[in-house]
Amino acid sequence: MTLGTIPALNLELRARAAEFARTHVAPRSAEIDQSREYPWDIVEKLAEAGFMGMSIPTEWGGKGASFLDVCLVVEEMAKACTVTARIVVEGNMGAISTIMAYGSDAQKAWASKLVLAGDKPAICITEPEAGSDATGMHTRADKRGDRWVVNGVKHWITGASVSKVHLIFARAHDERGNFLGIGGFLAERGQKGLEMTRREPTMGLCGIPEGELTFTNLEVPDDMVLRAPGGFERGFAQLINAYNSQRVGAGTVAMGIAAGALDHALAWVKEREQFGRPIAEFQGLQWMLADMGTQLTAARLMLHAAASSRGPNGSLFPDPELAAQAKIFASEASIKIVNDALQLFGARGYSRNCPVERMARDVRMFTIGGGTAQVLRTLVASKLLGWKLPQTRGEAPLAPRAAAE
Ligand SMILES: CC(C)(COP(=O)(O)OP(=O)(O)OC[C@H]1O[C@@H](n2cnc3c(N)ncnc32)[C@H](O)[C@@H]1OP(=O)(O)O)[C@@H](O)C(=O)NCCC(=O)NCCSC(=O)CCS(=O)O
Numbered sequence: 001m002t003l004g005t006i007p008a009l010n011l012e013l014r015a016r017a018a019e020f021a022r023t024h025v026a027p028r029s030a031e032i033d034q035s036r037e038y039p040w041d042i043v044e045k046l047a048e049a050g051f052m053g054m055s056i057p058t059e060w061g062g063k064g065a066s067f068l069d070v071c072l073v074v075e076e077m078a079k080a081c082t083v084t085a086r087i088v089v090e091g092n093m094g095a096i097s098t099i100m101a102y103g104s105d106a107q108k109a110w111a112s113k114l115v116l117a118g119d120k121p122a123i124c125i126t127e128p129e130a131g132s133d134a135t136g137m138h139t140r141a142d143k144r145g146d147r148w149v150v151n152g153v154k155h156w157i158t159g160a161s162v163s164k165v166h167l168i169f170a171r172a173h174d175e176r177g178n179f180l181g182i183g184g185f186l187a188e189r190g191q192k193g194l195e196m197t198r199r200e201p202t203m204g205l206c207g208i209p210e211g212e213l214t215f216t217n218l219e220v221p222d223d224m225v226l227r228a229p230g231g232f233e234r235g236f237a238q239l240i241n242a243y244n245s246q247r248v249g250a251g252t253v254a255m256g257i258a259a260g261a262l263d264h265a266l267a268w269v270k271e272r273e274q275f276g277r278p279i280a281e282f283q284g285l286q287w288m289l290a291d292m293g294t295q296l297t298a299a300r301l302m303l304h305a306a307a308s309s310r311g312p313n314g315s316l317f318p319d320p321e322l323a324a325q326a327k328i329f330a331s332e333a334s335i336k337i338v339n340d341a342l343q344l345f346g347a348r349g350y351s352r353n354c355p356v357e358r359m360a361r362d363v364r365m366f367t368i369g370g371g372t373a374q375v376l377r378t379l380v381a382s383k384l385l386g387w388k389l390p391q392t393r394g395e396a397p398l399a400p401r402a403a404a405e
C-alpha cells in the first residue's frame with residue numbers, strides 16, 4: 001500500500017453540487033424519508049445536471065470524472081439527503097465503474113446509456129446465507145448453449161425494483177456442471193425471471209428500497225457476462241476489487257451525513273439559550289464540537305486519499321487497504337459525530353421533526369453495508385501482517401512462507 005498524493009480539489013464542482021443540494025434536495029429530504037418513495041424527481045434533476053454517470057469516460061458520454069470528484073459531489077448531497085447521495089454513489093461507482101473497466105463495448109454502451117439517463121445500478125452480492133462470507137454464495141449460473149441460466153436469491157439489494165442495470169455475482173458452472181468460479185452476470189429490470197420478492201422495512205435510508213431479488217431461470221446471454229481479465233477463476237477477486245470504489249463512496253456518504261449534522265448543530269448551539277446564555281458558550285459543548293470537527297476532517301482526508309489511490313498491479317480502483325481503513329474510520333466516526341449532534345439538540349434531537357434524528361438512523365448503516373467494520377478490519381490486518389487470514393473454521397492463517405510451501 002502506498003499513500004498517493006491527493007490532487008487539488010475541484011472546488012467549482014463542489015460548489016455546483018452544494019448549490020444543487022441546497023436548491024433541489026434539502027427541501028425534499030424529510031418527505032423522502034417519511035414517504036419511503038424513491039425520489040424520481042431528484043433523479044431526473046441529477047441526470048440533467050450531469051451528476052449521474054459523471055465517472056463514465058467521455059467516449060461513452062460521461063465526463064471522465066475521478067472518484068475524488070465523485071466524492072465531492074456525494075458529500076454535498078449527503079449533507080442534505082442520504083438517499084440522494086447513495087444514488088450518486090451507485091450512479092458513478094460500484095457496478096457502473098466495474099462495467100466500464102471490464103465490459104465489452106456493447107455492455108458499456110448499454111450501461112452508460114441507462115446510467116446517464118438516471119439509472120442507479122444494483123450490485124447483487126449478498127444472499128440470505130452469505131453476507132460477510134460473500135464467496136459462500138449459492139446463486140448459480142449454468143451454461144446452456146449461448147446463454148447462462150441464473151437461479152438463486154439475493155438479499156438487501158439497494159434499489160431492488162427501481163434499478164434497471166443489475167450486476168449479479170453468481171457461481172458459474174459449465175455445461176457439464178463443473179464449477180468455474182464466481183462471475184458477474186448483467187441483467188435488466190423487466191427481464192423474465194428477475195423479480196423483487198420482498199422489501200425490507202429499514203430503520204433508515206427510507207427512500208430507497210432494500211429488497212430481496214429472486215432469480216428463477218433468468219436467462220443471461222453469453223455476451224452479457226462481465227469478463228474480468230482473469231476469467232472466472234479470478235472473477236470474484238477482480239469484481240470485489242472494483243467494489244473498492246463503492247466502499248470509498250459509502251464511507252463518503254457517512255462522512256457527508258456527519259458534516260450535515262455538524263452544520264445543524266453549530267447553528268443550533270448559537271441559537272439555543274439556557275442559563276441566560278447561548279449553549280455554545282459552555283466549554284463542555286465547545287470541546288464536543290472540536291472533537292466532532294476533528295474526526296470529520298480526519299475522515300474526509302482518509303476518504304480523499306483512498307479515492308485518489310490505486311491498488312497494486314495496475315488496478316484501476318482504489319487501494320483495498322486504504323479503502324477499508326477509510327470506510328472503517330469514516331463510518332464509525334460519523335455515527336459518533338451524528339449522535340453527538342443529536343445530543344446538542346436535547347429533546348428536540350429526539351423528535352421526528354429534527355433532521356438530525358433522520359441522520360442518526362441513516363448513518364447507522366455504514367458500519368454494516370459494503371463490508372462490515374469487523375470484516376474490513378480483517379482485510380486491514382491481513383495486509384499489515386502480509387498473511388492470508390481465512391475465516392473458515394479449520395483453515396489456519398497463512399504466512400507467505402507457509403503459503404509457498
Ligand atoms: C472477501 C470476503 C468475501 C472473504 O471471502 P474469502 O475469505 O473467501 O476470500 P478472500 O480469500 O479474503 O478473498 C478472495 C480473493 O479476493 C481478493 N479480495 C478480497 N477482498 C478484496 C478487495 N477488497 N479488493 C481486492 N481484492 C480483494 C483476495 O485478495 C483474494 O484474492 P487472492 O485469491 O488472494 O488473489 C470478505 O472479506 C468480504 O469482503 N466480505 C464483505 C462482502 C461485501 O463487501 N459485500 C458488499 C455487498 S454490496 C453492499 O453492501 C452495498 C452497500 S453500499 O455500498 O451502500
Ligand SMILES: Cc1cc2nc3c(=O)[nH]c(=O)nc-3n(C[C@H](O)[C@H](O)[C@H](O)COP(=O)(O)OP(=O)(O)OC[C@H]3O[C@@H](n4cnc5c(N)ncnc54)[C@H](O)[C@@H]3O)c2cc1C
Nearest residue numbers: 123124125126131132156157158368369370371372374391
Ligand atoms: C442498507 C443496506 C444496504 C445494502 N445494500 C447491498 C447491496 O446493494 N448489495 C449487496 O450485495 N448487499 C447489500 N447489503 C448487504 C451488506 O453487504 C451485508 O449486510 C454485509 O456484507 C454483512 O452481511 P450480513 O448482514 O449478512 O451480516 P453477517 O455476515 O451475518 O454478520 C453478522 C455480524 O457478524 C460479524 N462477522 C461476520 N463474520 C465475521 C468475521 N469473520 N470476523 C468478525 N466478525 C464477523 C459481522 O461484522 C456482523 O457484526 C446492504 C446492507 C444494508 C444494511
